[in-house]
Amino acid sequence: MSSSNQAHGTATQQIDALRAEIVHHEHLYYVMDQPTLTDAQYDKLVNRLKALEAEHPELVTPDSPTQRVGGKVKDGFAKVAHSRPMLSLDNAYNEEELRAWAVRVRGALHSSDVLEFVCEYKLDGLSLALHYGAASHGSAHLQRGVTRGDGTVGEDVTGNVRTIRTVPLSVNAEKLKKAGLPQTFEVRGEVVMPKAAFARMNAEREAAGQSPAANPRNAAAGTIRTVEPSIVAQRRLDYYAYFLLRDGEFLLPTQSETLDALAAAGFLTNPHARTAKTIEEVLAFIAEGETKRDALGYEIDGIVIKVNSVAQQRRLGFTGKAPRWAIAYKFPARGAVTKLLNVLFQVGRTGKLTPVAALDPVGIGGITVARATLHNPDEIARLGVRIGDYVAVERGGDVIPKITEVVEDTEHPRGTREIVFPTLCPKCKEPVVREDGEIDFRCVNASCPARLSEELLHYASRGVMNIEGLGEAMVAQLLGHPLNDPVSLADVEAQDAPMSLDVRDAEMLEESNDTTADEPTRTALVHTVADLYRLTADDLLKLERVGPKTAESLIAQIDRSRSAPLYRVLLGLGIRHVGERTAQDLADTFGSLDAIMTATEEELVRAEGIGPIVAKTIVDYFSIEKNRALVEALRAQGLQFTAEKRVVGTALAGLTFVLTGTLPTLTRDEAKARIEAAGGKVAGTVSRKTSHVVAGEEAGSKLDKARDLGVSVLDEQGLLDLLK
Incomplete structure (x- = not known):
C-alpha cells in the first residue's frame, strides 16, 4: 500500500x-x-x-x-405528501367524556379481547415526521424531516431538523439490530422548545426590542420554519419520538414496544409513558401528570391515551379526522379572577395602538400575572369590559395571559369607566386615525418618537439587521428620551406567526392613562435608521454608562450590518405585511431595491407570494417622500441594494412534476430547484394533471398511483435529459 x-x-x-x-x-x-x-x-x-x-x-x-447546520434555505420549503395522514386527536375535557370514549372502544372490540392502554404526556409542540433510509455498513441515515402541514401534505424542513441534537443523523447497524428495525423506516414525534430555552429566547428578543414569543409551542413552530438553519441551531429544540412506521404502516405490534424500540435506536422518548389496564389507572396517571407538569422542563397540556395493540387499532379505525383508538385528555385551563385597574396604550412601529390591561396582580399556575393584552377595539367590544370590572384571566396555552370574560355577581360589581381609545397619540399628541376597513387605531405621524424607537429596535433585531448591543436602553439614549411605555408590545404585523404579551411581574400601575413622565430630554443623535451609520465611537462615549469597549463594539456591529443581504434591508424598512418570506420573494424576483421601488401593483402581484394587499402596501410605502429619502440615505451608507435575481427558464414551462424516492445524485431540494428554474412546477401528490413522476430508489405509493393513472415516469437521467 x-x-x-x-x-x-x-x-x-x-x-x-x-x-x-x-x-x-x-x-x-x-x-x-x-x-x-x-x-x-x-x-x-x-x-x-x-x-x-x-x-x-x-x-x-x-x-x-x-x-448539522447547513446553508440558508433559499427557495422556501418543498411540499411533501405523508406516507400516512398525520391526523389530529379528539379531545376529552373531563372524566365523563374519557369514560364514554373507553366504553366506545370496549364496545367496538371482541368481548374476549384484552384491552390495554398506553398513557403519554401530551407535549405542547408541533408534529414532525422523520424519514430514514439505508446507508453504508448496514446503518440508516436521516433523509428527510417533514412538518405535519395539513395532515396530508407537509413541508420539507430537513435542513432545520438536522440542527436538532436529539434527532439522530444516523442509526448504526448495532442499534438497528438492538431495536429490531430495518434500514428504512419513518419516525413520528413532537418538536418542543424547553422552558429554559424559551425563556432565553424571549430575553434575547426583548433585548433586541422585539415582542416576546407567545408560548414555547409557537416559538418552536416559528423556529422550525425559519429559512436559516443557523438560527434553528441557536435555539434549543428537542424531538420526542412516539411512532414507528414503514410504508405508512406501524412497524411493531404494540405502542409500548414501539416506544422501547425508539429508545433502543437512540431516539429521545418521553420517560413518563406508562401502560394501564383500566380506566381508573388512566385517571390516576392523569392526576399524577397534572401535579408534575409545573416541575417539568417542557410544557404539556394534557395526556394522550392510546390503545396499545396495533391490531386492535386497525379494527377500531378512524373517523373523518381522528383515530378512534386514541384520545387527548386536556388539562383544565389555569385561571383566576382579578380586577382590571386600568388600560394603557402602546404605540408600535407602524403607529398601531395596542391596548394593554393593567391587572391587580394575581397568581396563576405559579406565575404572577399583572398585565394582559386586549388586542384591539373589537376584542374590547366583544368582552364588554370596563375599567374597574372583575375579569376572568387565563393563561391561554398555559403561557399567554388573556381576559376571557367579565365576572359579575354580588361579590364582583361592574366597573363604571368605559375604555375609550385616545384621539391623540399618547406619545407625540398627534391625531390618531382608524381607516375604513381597519380594526386598529394608528398614529400617522411618521416622526412619532414611539414609532421611531420601535423602528430602531426592529431594524437592529436578530432576524433583520442583527445589530447586537442596540437594545432598548441604548435606543433610549440615542433618541434623547427614556422609553417609558408601561408595556413593551412591539408591533408584530411582519412576523410569520402572531406573538402575544408574555407574563411579567410588575408594580401596580397608575390609574391615569397618561403614560408620559417628566424626564429630562437630551439632544437626539438619531432621527432615522440611516443615522445609525453616521454614529462614531466619540458620539457614543458621550452617553451614560457607555465605555470605549461598548462604543467600539456597537460601531463595529453597525458597520457589519452594511453587508446584510437585500431581503434583510427590505425587512429593515418595516413595510407593513412584508415579512421574511415576502422580502426574500421580492429580492429573488426583482433583483434590486430600485426595481421593487418602481414596480407597479400589477408587476408586484406577478411575483411569487405577493397578493394585492401586499402589493398596494409596497407601492404606498415608496410613494411617500420620507420613505424614498430614507432609502437614498441608506444607499449613501453603502448597504446592499441588489441580489442575485432568480431566473426562470422555459424548458419545462407548463409541466408539473412529482418527486418520489431517493435519486442517485440529486437531493429532492436540488431536483425541485432545477425543475422550477426551468419553469416547471413541483407538486406533492399525483393526479391526472401530473406531467411526469420522477422516481428514485424506494419509490412508494406515488409511483403506483402514477402507473395506475398512466402518468409518465422518469428516472433521474430522464429528468436531466428534459432539462437539457
Whole structure:
C-alpha cells in the first residue's frame, strides 16, 4: 500500500472513531441528560473532527456531527405528501367524556379481547415526521424531516431538523439490530422548545426590542420554519419520538414496544409513558401528570391515551379526522379572577395602538400575572369590559395571559369607566386615525418618537439587521428620551406567526392613562435608521454608562450590518405585511431595491407570494417622500441594494412534476430547484394533471398511483435529459 493510501486509511479510521465518540456524548447529553464531558472537552473533539474533515473533504458525510447546520434555505420549503395522514386527536375535557370514549372502544372490540392502554404526556409542540433510509455498513441515515402541514401534505424542513441534537443523523447497524428495525423506516414525534430555552429566547428578543414569543409551542413552530438553519441551531429544540412506521404502516405490534424500540435506536422518548389496564389507572396517571407538569422542563397540556395493540387499532379505525383508538385528555385551563385597574396604550412601529390591561396582580399556575393584552377595539367590544370590572384571566396555552370574560355577581360589581381609545397619540399628541376597513387605531405621524424607537429596535433585531448591543436602553439614549411605555408590545404585523404579551411581574400601575413622565430630554443623535451609520465611537462615549469597549463594539456591529443581504434591508424598512418570506420573494424576483421601488401593483402581484394587499402596501410605502429619502440615505451608507435575481427558464414551462424516492445524485431540494428554474412546477401528490413522476430508489405509493393513472415516469437521467 502506498504512503498516501495508508494516510487516507488512517484518516478514515480517525474520523470514524471521532464521529462515533461525538455521537455517543451527544446522546448522553441531549437524550439521556447524563453528560460525562465538559463543554470544553466536547468542543475539543468537534474541532478535531472539523480539522480532519477539512484536510480530507472527500471523507465528509451527511451524517457527520459537523454537518448539522447547513446553508440558508433559499427557495422556501418543498411540499411533501405523508406516507400516512398525520391526523389530529379528539379531545376529552373531563372524566365523563374519557369514560364514554373507553366504553366506545370496549364496545367496538371482541368481548374476549384484552384491552390495554398506553398513557403519554401530551407535549405542547408541533408534529414532525422523520424519514430514514439505508446507508453504508448496514446503518440508516436521516433523509428527510417533514412538518405535519395539513395532515396530508407537509413541508420539507430537513435542513432545520438536522440542527436538532436529539434527532439522530444516523442509526448504526448495532442499534438497528438492538431495536429490531430495518434500514428504512419513518419516525413520528413532537418538536418542543424547553422552558429554559424559551425563556432565553424571549430575553434575547426583548433585548433586541422585539415582542416576546407567545408560548414555547409557537416559538418552536416559528423556529422550525425559519429559512436559516443557523438560527434553528441557536435555539434549543428537542424531538420526542412516539411512532414507528414503514410504508405508512406501524412497524411493531404494540405502542409500548414501539416506544422501547425508539429508545433502543437512540431516539429521545418521553420517560413518563406508562401502560394501564383500566380506566381508573388512566385517571390516576392523569392526576399524577397534572401535579408534575409545573416541575417539568417542557410544557404539556394534557395526556394522550392510546390503545396499545396495533391490531386492535386497525379494527377500531378512524373517523373523518381522528383515530378512534386514541384520545387527548386536556388539562383544565389555569385561571383566576382579578380586577382590571386600568388600560394603557402602546404605540408600535407602524403607529398601531395596542391596548394593554393593567391587572391587580394575581397568581396563576405559579406565575404572577399583572398585565394582559386586549388586542384591539373589537376584542374590547366583544368582552364588554370596563375599567374597574372583575375579569376572568387565563393563561391561554398555559403561557399567554388573556381576559376571557367579565365576572359579575354580588361579590364582583361592574366597573363604571368605559375604555375609550385616545384621539391623540399618547406619545407625540398627534391625531390618531382608524381607516375604513381597519380594526386598529394608528398614529400617522411618521416622526412619532414611539414609532421611531420601535423602528430602531426592529431594524437592529436578530432576524433583520442583527445589530447586537442596540437594545432598548441604548435606543433610549440615542433618541434623547427614556422609553417609558408601561408595556413593551412591539408591533408584530411582519412576523410569520402572531406573538402575544408574555407574563411579567410588575408594580401596580397608575390609574391615569397618561403614560408620559417628566424626564429630562437630551439632544437626539438619531432621527432615522440611516443615522445609525453616521454614529462614531466619540458620539457614543458621550452617553451614560457607555465605555470605549461598548462604543467600539456597537460601531463595529453597525458597520457589519452594511453587508446584510437585500431581503434583510427590505425587512429593515418595516413595510407593513412584508415579512421574511415576502422580502426574500421580492429580492429573488426583482433583483434590486430600485426595481421593487418602481414596480407597479400589477408587476408586484406577478411575483411569487405577493397578493394585492401586499402589493398596494409596497407601492404606498415608496410613494411617500420620507420613505424614498430614507432609502437614498441608506444607499449613501453603502448597504446592499441588489441580489442575485432568480431566473426562470422555459424548458419545462407548463409541466408539473412529482418527486418520489431517493435519486442517485440529486437531493429532492436540488431536483425541485432545477425543475422550477426551468419553469416547471413541483407538486406533492399525483393526479391526472401530473406531467411526469420522477422516481428514485424506494419509490412508494406515488409511483403506483402514477402507473395506475398512466402518468409518465422518469428516472433521474430522464429528468436531466428534459432539462437539457
